[in-house]
Structures are given as structure tokens and as C-alpha cells.
Amino acid sequence: MADTSANGVSFAPAPAHRTGLVTADGRPLRSALARSSRRARRRAFFLVLPLLLFVLITFVVPIGQMLQRSVKNEGFSANMPQLSAWFHDNPRGTEPDDAAWAALAADLTAAAQARTIGVVGTRINYDMPGTRSLFTSAGRQARGGIEPPYREAILEMDARWGNPRLWSVMREAASPYTANFYLAAVDRTRDDQGDIVSAPAQQQIYGKLFLRTFWLSLAITATTFLLGFPVAHLLATLPMRQSNLLMILVLLPFWTSLLVRTTAWIVLLQQQGVVNDVLVWLGVIGNNQRLQMIFNQTGTIIAMTHILLPFMILPLYSVMRTINPSYVRAARSLGATSWTAFRRIYFPQTLPGLGAGALLVFILAVGYYITPALVGGSSGQLISNMIAMHMTQTLNWSMAAALAALLLGGVLILYWVYDRLVGIDNLKLG
Amino acid sequence: MSKATAAARADTGAVTANDAFVAFERVQKSYDGETLVVKDLNLAIARGEFLTLLGPSGSGKTTSLMMLAGFETATSGEIRLAGRPINAVPPHRRGIGMVFQNYALFPHMTVGENLAFPLQVRGLGKVEREAKIMRALDMVQMGRFANRRPAQLSGGQQQRIALARALVFDPDLVLMDEPLGALDKQLREHMQYEIKQLHERIGITVVYVTHDQGEALTMSDRVAVFNDGRIQQLAPPAELYERPGNSFVAQFIGENNTLAGTIEQLQGDRALVRLGNGELIDATAVDIREVGQVTTVSIRPERVEFKPEMMPPGAHRIAAEVLEVIYMGDVLRTRMKVAGASDFVLKCRNTLGQRKLTPGETIEIGWHPEDARALDPV
Numbered sequence: 169m170a171d172t173s174a175n176g177v178s179f180a181p182a183p184a185h186r187t188g189l190v191t192a193d194g195r196p197l198r199s200a201l202a203r204s205s206r207r208a209r210r211r212a213f214f215l216v217l218p219l220l221l222f223v224l225i226t227f228v229v230p231i232g233q234m235l236q237r238s239v240k241n242e243g244f245s246a247n248m249p250q251l252s253a254w255f256h257d258n259p260r261g262t263e264p265d266d267a268a269w270a271a272l273a274a275d276l277t278a279a280a281q282a283r284t285i286g287v288v289g290t291r292i293n294y295d296m297p298g299t300r301s302l303f304t305s306a307g308r309q310a311r312g313g314i315e316p317p318y319r320e321a322i323l324e325m326d327a328r329w330g331n332p333r334l335w336s337v338m339r340e341a342a343s344p345y346t347a348n349f350y351l352a353a354v355d356r357t358r359d360d361q362g363d364i365v366s367a368p369a370q371q372q373i374y375g376k377l378f379l380r381t382f383w384l385s386l387a388i389t390a391t392t393f394l395l396g397f398p399v400a401h402l403l404a405t406l407p408m409r410q411s412n413l414l415m416i417l418v419l420l421p422f423w424t425s426l427l428v429r430t431t432a433w434i435v436l437l438q439q440q441g442v443v444n445d446v447l448v449w450l451g452v453i454g455n456n457q458r459l460q461m462i463f464n465q466t467g468t469i470i471a472m473t474h475i476l477l478p479f480m481i482l483p484l485y486s487v488m489r490t491i492n493p494s495y496v497r498a499a500r501s502l503g504a505t506s507w508t509a510f511r512r513i514y515f516p517q518t519l520p521g522l523g524a525g526a527l528l529v530f531i532l533a534v535g536y537y538i539t540p541a542l543v544g545g546s547s548g549q550l551i552s553n554m555i556a557m558h559m560t561q562t563l564n565w566s567m568a569a570a571l572a573a574l575l576l577g578g579v580l581i582l583y584w585v586y587d588r589l590v591g592i593d594n595l596k597l598g
Numbered sequence: 599m600s601k602a603t604a605a606a607r608a609d610t611g612a613v614t615a616n617d618a619f620v621a622f623e624r625v626q627k628s629y630d631g632e633t634l635v636v637k638d639l640n641l642a643i644a645r646g647e648f649l650t651l652l653g654p655s656g657s658g659k660t661t662s663l664m665m666l667a668g669f670e671t672a673t674s675g676e677i678r679l680a681g682r683p684i685n686a687v688p689p690h691r692r693g694i695g696m697v698f699q700n701y702a703l704f705p706h707m708t709v710g711e712n713l714a715f716p717l718q719v720r721g722l723g724k725v726e727r728e729a730k731i732m733r734a735l736d737m738v739q740m741g742r743f744a745n746r747r748p749a750q751l752s753g754g755q756q757q758r759i760a761l762a763r764a765l766v767f768d769p770d771l772v773l774m775d776e777p778l779g780a781l782d783k784q785l786r787e788h789m790q791y792e793i794k795q796l797h798e799r800i801g802i803t804v805v806y807v808t809h810d811q812g813e814a815l816t817m818s819d820r821v822a823v824f825n826d827g828r829i830q831q832l833a834p835p836a837e838l839y840e841r842p843g844n845s846f847v848a849q850f851i852g853e854n855n856t857l858a859g860t861i862e863q864l865q866g867d868r869a870l871v872r873l874g875n876g877e878l879i880d881a882t883a884v885d886i887r888e889v890g891q892v893t894t895v896s897i898r899p900e901r902v903e904f905k906p907e908m909m910p911p912g913a914h915r916i917a918a919e920v921l922e923v924i925y926m927g928d929v930l931r932t933r934m935k936v937a938g939a940s941d942f943v944l945k946c947r948n949t950l951g952q953r954k955l956t957p958g959e960t961i962e963i964g965w966h967p968e969d970a971r972a973l974d975p976v
Contacts, residue, residue, distance in 0.1 A: 492700060492702065494698045494699070494700060494702040495702050495704060497667075497669055497689075497696075497698070497702070498698055498702035498704075499704075499715070500668075500669075500688075500689040500690045501667055501668075501669075501689055501690070501692075501694060501695070501696040501764075501773075502690075502695075502696075502715055502716035502719065502763065502764075502767070503690050503691075503693070503716050503719045503720055503767065504690055504715070504716075504719045505690055505719075506690075508719055509690075512715070513704055516706045517705065517706060
């Protein structure tokens with residue numbers, strides 16, 4: 169009974185073998201029960217262990233590494249060790265002295281010989297566009313070594329080496345950890361003194377993109393709600409046979425490939441597409457007034473609403489099915505019109521399903537990639553398309569990671585707000 | 599309207615369709631356009647009356663209640679409330695209080711908000727609302743629970759709140775759709791008593807639906823027994839039990855012994871019935887038209903005696919073989935074989951010194967011919 173005395177709430181101060189209950193074979197019942205429940209817990213743990221490992225290896229670790237990339241980039245610090253050490257020893261504002269130029273020359277030579285100068289240039293180029301060529305060309309000339317005096321020799325290669333902003337950027341990059349990718353992701357940058365300032369107007373793209381992503385996701389959530397609510401209600405109230413049929417129709421999109429569904433929308437909505445043809449044929453619009461419904465925000469909203477609709481309908485349906493029709497009847501018998509009964513009695517009871525559906529649709533929409541990429545054109549692109557671009561085209565993974573982390577943070581904040589407003593335990597997914 | 603119903607109404611005297619508070623006139627209801635769930639319903643309910651619609655499931659009693667509440671429309675016929683036809687009046691303008699089987703308390707509102715709801719939709723001011731809510735809660739002894747949620751209340755408490763909510767806006771008519779069905783036996787009996795008390799105190803009209811005959815008998819002024827879409831008998835409880843109008847009512851209300859036979863002689867309301875084994879018994883003719891008709895004789899178990907010395911003069915005596923004695927606490931339920939029928943039951947009170955019957959024993963039993971009622975064949 170060691171655990172009894174340890175937790176300090178033992179209600180039987182006398183030794184267990186005298187007053188406590190014992191099992192048939194004479195052991196204290198309490199410890200026997202504790203042991204059997206421990207065994208049950210252990211068995212349950214071993215059952216979920218494979219999934220736990222799977223999630224850990226394929227999900228948590230890669231995402232953790234990705235997030236680490238958003239604040240850590242060793243492209244400069246690892247390949248330019250001497251200059252990094254100089255930056256470390258001399259505070260910001262120190263003019264580069266002979267030691268600094270010597271370190272730069274040594275590092276350039278070493279990096280050129282190790283063929284890592286491109287990596288260094290890429291890293292600096294992230295913070296100061298247009299500088300990659302500076303490094304690569306310096307690398308070409310420095311391969312044979314640089315003769316002192318270093319300052320003059322390097323400046324002779326390219327006068328831009330004297331630019332104080334370049335030195336400021338290199339100082340930033342000398343530390344493997346940096347917040348610069350996050351700054352860039354919110355359209356901020358650092359000036360020569362290392363202070364945070366707004367990026368030049370023509371480079372401010374991420375803020376607008378984040379805003380657009382959230383607005384489009386909100387619009388998609390709203391349209392799925394408006395379209396899905398009556399369908400869910402029908403599903404919940406129709407007789408079994410019809411409601412099963414309707415359910416199949418709701419789930420039908422899940423059975424076809426996402427790509428097929430998205431391209432089907434292109435066929436329907438393009439300027440020479442079915443919808444426009446019908447409208448022209450009906451005389452609603454002239455042949456030269458064909459509507460632009462795809463490759464813009466409209467296209468993104470339409471296609472994504474269609475794809476995400478089941479995620480709104482299913483939680484709503486599962487909640488509506490549990491709402492006894494006698495509530496509305498009771499409200500009507502108490503004197504409420506059918507609208508009042510809906511507004512004050514039925515609708516509030518669907519809120520857990522609505523919350524779950526809205527959260528689900530919104531979170532999916534915020535991170536959606538394929539559909540906006542295919543039908544979004546340039547105005548319907550979302551932040552995820554930008555993340556993909558940084559992953560696959562510019563290869564600035566740190567930037568992609570920073571954008572993704574901000575997206576994740578935004579969703580978590582929304583989740584928190586939802587929890588404060590509605591309560592997360594009110595969520596009902598099915 | 600059947601003969602029995604008409605007779606019952608003549609006995610109680612009270613209600614005719616013209617001065618009734620609630621009147622169903624030739625009301626029919628069909629859901630699918632082929633079968634009638636309610637066939638030719640005629641019912642008049644007086645102001646202040648406690649009327650129960652009793653019947654097995656599918657007998658049309660709940661449908662009738664829903665038509666009165668306005669949730670179902672009558673296929674044909676007219677329903678009147680206080681002399682006004684209400685067929686076309688939507689439920690929210692009928693002003694009828696209703697208590698549902700599952701209480702239907704709004705789960706997202708507190709008890710107080712639940713009670714405030716009917717008053718809010720009627721546009722009452724806050725002060726007036728508070729007063730009415732407190733009065734209604736006090737009426738069901740739940741004054742301290744105004745801030746609780748329905749989920750925090752026990753079944754009996756929810757039932758009281760549902761009752762208070764149906765009464766809070768002072769309706770003249772309250773409908774109750776098997777309101778006690780979800781409660782355990784003891785609580786149910788207690789609530790029966792309370793509802794009855796409440797009805798007597800505030801004098802509202804109650805239409806109560808149940809399939810529990812005990813509930814119907816203890817609470818009602820009159821009971822309408824439904825079967826197959828028709829009222830089989832409409833009568834006060836005592837009459838319903840003691841003078842069932844047909845075999846269905848006799849079987850449905852209370853326990854009942856039946857003996858099949860044919861009418862041998864008919865004289866006024868007396869009939870001689872030849873039973874299956876050839877025995878001739880004397881019975882009261884109820885639903886009998888002619889000699890030679892097949893009949894079912896119904897006798898209540900507690901009206902059968904097995905001590906010849908206790909039997910009244912003129913009692914009909916018959917031999918019976920004891921098949922089984924079941925101990926039920928207050929009574930001993932004895933199953934016997936009588937005139938070929940092996941499901942004849944007799945109840946002996948479990949008193950000190952009561953003679954013990956043993957299976958296999960043959961005894962003589964008897965009943966008063968008044969208590970044997972010849973009804974339509976089952």
C-alpha cells in the first residue's frame with residue numbers, strides 16, 4: 169500500500185492487511201485493482217503505439233523540421249565562418265576594418281574552392297534581391313586566392329561590396345537563426361541599420377495574399393452554409409428512403425477525383441463553356457458579353473464551395489438528426505410562428521454542427537492548393553499557392569515554412585476565438 | 599357513434615356537440631389517401647373536463663390529439679374550439695397548451711427562459727412575465743429551479759417544468775401526449791395524482807392521451823377508448839370498467855375472463871348462453887341482437903368467488919380445475935380450467951387463513967349473473 173501513503177489521502181490510516189479488503193489469494197484489493205487497471209492501460213497503449221509512431225515519424229517530425237527552417241538558415245554562417253566570427257565579435261555599427269575584409273577574402277576563397285559560394289549568395293539574395301550574382305562572380309575570381317590589401321582587391325572586383333546595406337544583411341545572416349523570413353512574410357524588411365521597416369510597395373504581396381485567403385475562405389464558408397443548411401435539414405427530416413438517396417448525392421463528389429471535379433468546373437464555366445453557351449442561347453447575355461467565371465476569384469469560390477460542401481452538410485446533418493421534431497412543435501404550440509420557432513428553437517440547437525462544419529470548411533479552405541491553382545487564375549490564388557511556389561520554384565524553403573507557420577498560427581487563433589465564443593466541447597462532427 | 603357511446607353519454611348527461619368546449623364532428627384522417635387512421639370521430643368535451651383518449655398504439659388517439667393541436671390537418675370533418683372552427687387555424691394561434699411525451703423542454707434555455715418563451719412571443723412585458731413564471735413554477739413546486747438547465751433536472755422535475763410551461767400562458771385547454779410514459783412506476787403514480795390535483799385546482803380542460811389504462815382510470819372524468827380509428831366506448835372510468843360496451847373494451851381495460859358460446863335464449867337484457875362444453879349459463883346481454891348469435895361472455899376475475907358459502911343467492915356455480923397458482927404478493931392469481939377454457943383467472947386476496955388451492959384440485963366456483971356480460975365475439 170505504498171501508493172496509498174504516498175498520495176497522502178489514505179482514509180484508512182491502519183495498515184492495509186488489517187482493515188483493507190483483500191483478494192481471494194490474500195493480496196490487498198486496492199493494489200490488485202490498481203495493478204489490473206495499469207495492465208489495461210498498458211495494453212491500450214501498445215495498441216495505439218503503431219499509429220503513434222506513424223504519426224510521429226511521418227507528420228510531427230517533418231513538420232517540426234519544416235518549422236525550424238523558417239527561423240534557421242545556415243547557408244551563410246556555415247560557409248562563411250571567419251566573417252561570421254568577426255560579426256559576432258564586433259557590435260552592430262562597427263565599420264568593416266581590415267580584419268573584416270581579410271575574413272571576407274578568406275571565406276570567399278574557401279567557399280569558392282568548396283563550391284558553396286552559390287549557397288551563400290542564395291542566402292543573402294533572400295534578404296537583398298539581386299546579390300546572388302555578386303557572390304558567384306566573386307567566387308569565380310577568388311578561386312585562385314585574393315591578394316592583400318583585401319579591401320581594395322575586393323572592391324575592385326565589384327564596387328557593390330562596399331554597400332553598407334550588404335554588410336548589414338551579411339551581419340543578419342551570420343547568425344543561423346533569423347526572424348527575417350517571418351518579416352518578409354508580413355511584408356517587412358530591415359534597413360541598413362537593421363531596423364524593421366515596411367518593404368517597398370511593389371514587393372508587398374504576402375499581406376494582401378493572406379487577407380485574400382481569409383476573405384475567400386470566409387466567403388466559401390458562408391456559401392457552403394447557405395447551400396448546405398437546407399440540404400442537411402432535408403436529409404435529417406426526409407423519410408429514410410429519400411434521405412438515403414440524397415445522402416448518396418451529397419457523398420457522390422467524394423467518389424470522384426478532386427482533379428476531375430475541378431476540371432469539370434473549367435469545362436462548365438469557361439468563356440466558351442456550357443454555362444455561358446446556355447446564357448447566350450437564352451439571350452440573357454450577348455455573345456460578346458460572355459461572363460468571366462473561371463480563372464478568377466469567382467471560379468475559386470464556386471469550385472471550392474462545391475468541393476467543401478459535404479464537410480458542412482455532414483456535421484450539420486448529424487446534429488439535426490438528433491433534434492427531436494417535438495421541440496419545434498412545442499414552440500409552435502406555445503404560440504411561436506414557424507419563423508420564430510426556427511430562429512429561437514431550431515437554429516440554436518444546430519449551432520454545434522454549424523460550428524464544426526464552419527471550422528472544418530474554413531480550415532480546409534485556408535490551406536487549399538489544387539483548386540485555386542487550377543481555376544484561380546491570378547486573382548484567385550491563395551497563400552498556399554505561394555507556399556507551393558517557394559517550395560518548388562524559388563526553392564526558398566525557409567520562406568515557405570514561415571508562410572506556412574503564419575497560416576497555422578492564424579488557424580490556431582481562430583480556433584481559440586471559436587473556443588472562447590462557442591466552446592470547443594460544443595463541437596459535433598458526427 | 600356506436601350505441602354504447604350514445605348510452606354512455608346519456609348516463610353522464612353532460613355534453614352535446616353544440617355546447618361543447620371542444621368538438622370533433624365527423625372527423626376523418628388519412629395519411630396516405632387509402633387507409634383511414636381516424637374513422638368518423640365524433641367527440642364533445644365539456645369545459646373543465648379531464649378527458650382521456652385511451653387505446654393501443656396505432657389506434658388513432660395520438661393522431662386525434664395532433665389534429666386538435668394543429669400539427670395534423672383533418673382529412674374531412676370539423677374541429678371546433680369554444681364554438682369556433684379551428685381546422686384552418688395554425689397551431690400557434692390556437693392558444694392550446696401542450697405537454698409532450700419527451701417533455702420537449704428547450705435544451706439551450708434555462709427553465710425560466712423556457713417558461714418565458716410563450717410569454718415573449720405573446721409580447722408580454724418583463725415584469726408581467728416574471729410574475730407569471732414565478733406563479734407557474736410555484737404551482738408545480740419548482741420555484742427554486744428557474745436558473746437550471748433542463749439537463750440538470752431529473753425526469754420528474756422536467757415533467758413538472760413541461761407542465762408549468764404548458765400552463766404559464768393561461769390556456770383554457772391543455773393537451774398531454776403520454777406525458778408520464780418515461781417515468782418509473784412510483785414517480786408516475788405520484789405525478790398522476792399531482793396532475794389531477796392541479797386540474798381540479800385551476801379548472802382547465804385537459805385532453806390526455808395514454809395507453810396505460812390504470813392512468814386513464816385514476817385520472818379521468820371520462821375515458822374514450824380508441825381502437826382501429828374509432829371510439830369504442832366513451833364513459834366515466836367506473837362505468838367503463840364495470841360495464842364494458844364490447845369485447846375490445848372488456849379486454850383492454852383491466853383483466854378479463856372470457857368464455858365463448860352461443861345465445862340460446864334472449865329475454866330483455868338477460869341471455870342464456872350455451873358454452874362450448876354444453877354448459878348453460880346466465881348472463882347480461884350487452885352487445886347481443888338475436889338468438890343463435892355467437893358471443894363472448896366476459897367476467898372480471900375479482901367477481902368470481904370460490905367459496906360456495908360466500909356466494910350470493912342466485913349465483914351461477916360451475917366446476918373448475920386448478921391449473922396454476924401464482925404468488926403476486928397482495929393476491930394469489932389462480933389459473934383454472936373452466937368449461938373447456940384453460941385461461942380462466944381468479945384472484946384470491948392473500949389474507950390470513952385463506953384456503954390454499956393446489957394445482958390439480960377441482961373446486962366449485964361461482965359468480966353473480968349480473969357480472970357475466972355477453973358481448974360480441976372476439
